[in-house]
Each structure stands twice: as C-alpha cells, then as structure tokens.
Amino acid sequence: MYTSNEAGVLNNYATEPEMYYAVYPSPEQQRSYALLGAIATLLVTSLMLTALAVS
Numbered sequence: 001m002y003t004s005n006e007a008g009v010l011n012n013y014a015t016e017p018e019m020y021y022a023v024y025p026s027p028e029q030q031r032s033y034a035l036l037g038a039i040a041t042l043l044v045t046s047l048m049l050t051a052l053a054v055s
Helices: 027-054
Strands: none
Touching: none
C-alpha cells in the first residue's frame, strides 16, 4: 500500500499497526509453556548425551 503526503510525495514505508498491551497468559497457557519447555530441555539433554556417548 502506497501513501503520499500533502505535497504528493510518495511514501512507501509500511503503515504502523495500532499499539496494544500484551495480556498475561492464562494458567492453562502457562502449563503448556512449562510442558513445552520441559520437552525441549529433555530433547536437548538427550541429544547432548547421545553425542557424548557416540564420541
């Protein structure tokens, strides 16, 4: 989308969206984030231990 100012000069910068405040995550979202973090930690730990065992 192109915009122009009063003089007719083309301005092709992106239009900025409206600002809004973030909402604190609900308890079920917090639980899912904690579960994903635990799974990611387990995956990285298992990969590191596998690499250590193979070398």
